Amino acid sequence: MKRNLLDLAPAEFAGLKFQCSCGKEHSVEIRKILIESGCLKKLPQVIKELGGTRVFLIADENTFSVAGREARELLEQAGIPLHGKVFPGSPTLVPNEFVLGAVLAAMEPEDDFILAVGSGCLNDTAKLLSARTGVPYMIAATAPSMDGYASTVSPMILDGKKITKPAVYPMAILADTAILKDAPMTMLTAGLGDIIGKYTALADWRLSRDINGEYYCEEAVSLMERAVEKCAESAALLKSRDEEAVRYVTEALILSGVAMGLVGNSRPASGAEHHFAHYWEVDFLSRGEEHALHGNSVGAAAVVSASLYELAASELPQGFAPPDKQRILSALQAAGACISPKELGISRALFCESVLHAMEIRERFTILRFLAKKQLLSACATELTNRFYQG
Ligand SMILES: [Zn+2]
Ligand SMILES: [Zn+2]
Structure with a gap:
């Protein structure tokens, strides 16, 4: 039976099975x-x-x-x-x-x-x-x-x-x-950060669809976009532990897992911002140091990734809608979440290195590989390092 995913409450995804317009049969095994x-x-x-x-x-x-x-x-x-x-x-x-x-x-x-x-x-x-x-x-x-x-x-x-x-x-x-709602505040902001990172993750997926013809599922994307948008709108209420705002973040986090299961990979949830977060986490681990919560790294990395899209603006395919950096920044700021790598304790040198090498974490095509292909990545690394680490 054809179902419109956007009509479903998150709880209704449990056990769902349907033939999707993207050509795949999707199922949720939870x-x-x-x-x-x-x-x-x-x-x-x-x-x-x-x-x-x-x-x-x-x-x-x-x-x-x-x-x-x-x-x-x-x-x-x-x-x-x-x-x-x-x-x-x-x-x-x-x-x-x-x-x-x-x-x-x-x-x-x-x-x-x-x-x-x-x-x-x-x-x-x-x-x-x-x-x-x-x-x-x-x-x-x-x-x-x-x-x-x-x-x-x-x-x-x-x-x-x-x-x-x-x-x-x-x-x-x-x-x-x-x-x-009573979880430690850094965990609430981390959850929001992991969700705000979907703006850049979904842009990376779209970019790869447009450039490489990669498989793409409109329904999974609309589902995520709507959930992310609700969280961005109510981000300021997280500060006062508003239960509805906390519910939106929780729903979006669970739907993100569901969307990955639907399409059979992590495209709906993870792009260059996750490669940055991973690169930074691995570096902290190798030095035996504790790193920020995953979602807090992802949120700050989404700002970095959106800035890369800004720098790439003139090179992007015609009509391509880049992630809205202002939207990303204002949602994170409204909740009091991290917005820069510096705040996470990432050194200038590590940051610059991560812009150049985070894409090597996996094959996945993102704004990083796009810039590398255009031979613009090192110029962007210098530019962003100066921006994020001025003064
Ligand atoms: Zn689909
Ligand atoms: Zn994540």
């Missing part, structure tokens, strides 16, 4: 998506519906206190047996060999359902644990900080290096906005 105020209460019902009879809960001390303890009580009241692994609250958990080994060791053969309570790290760990054990998992989100909830890959830090491992979808995503 069985349940809940984004509501107070929906944590529905946890036992969701787990029962999905066939879970013995639950293995993964959390850290912070996420346990904001939602894990209540989750445990709700399951106990509903008569669902559970046990768990709760990591210390500090230092900040990273999805590495230790964390993955610890959950694998704590899991018991009778467990038939994994419940992760948390955000990035715990979700990535549970996703990989589920992929390796074949036991389904769901995530009860505690922060709208990144768009990995609905994705099928796990970015892990293995041997000190960032490696993205193929994993599985969560069976369900439960995002209680009454909990999410």
Whole structure:
């Protein structure tokens, strides 16, 4: 049946299957998506519906206190047996060999359902644990900080290096906005940054369609554009933890994962701004230093990427609409999010190097490869370094 994606609420994407105008059959393998105020209460019902009879809960001390303890009580009241692994609250958990080994060791053969309570790290760990054990998992989100909830890959830090491992979808995503709105402010601005980065990601996809004839799905793009636009409009309200603004960001983050699943790659969500963020993260990791949250890097990198489009203006294909840099800047500023690489602690030298080399992270065609092909990249690197690092 032909469905207009724009008519659907995010929750209605769960289990969706349809023939799209782009020629592909799209499907969403997540069985349940809940984004509501107070929906944590529905946890036992969701787990029962999905066939879970013995639950293995993964959390850290912070996420346990904001939602894990209540989750445990709700399951106990509903008569669902559970046990768990709760990591210390500090230092900040990273999805590495230790964390993955610890959950694998704590899991018991009778467990038939994994419940992760948390955000990035715990979700990535549970996703990989589920992929390796074949036991389904769901995530009860505690922060709208990144768009990995609905994705099928796990970015892990293995041997000190960032490696993205193929994993599985969560069976369900439960995002209680009454909990999410109280997440640390940097996580709220990071979520917005990851979303604002879609402006440049989608421009890169369009550019590659126009220049290389790359596959492109209008429906997935309109879906993302509308979700991103809602977040940009309400960005200022994030500062006061407005629950509706937090819901828009959460919806957009989850839809971003859904859109990637629809088209079968990360084009709807990731372009040059993600290559910058990755380049910077890897550099910090190699020096053993902690880097900014992913979404905060992506937001600042979107400003960089939009500036590259500005510099490339006269070279772009006729009629090509570049990302709106002013829109990007004002949304990030309204929420108090990072807008420059300098604010993220990135040195002038690293920044200049990243403009020249971030595109080598992967084959994907973006504004960076476009400029390199036109032999304009080094001039742009000098120009932008001077702009972002003046004084
Ligand atoms: Zn399509
Ligand atoms: Zn991202």
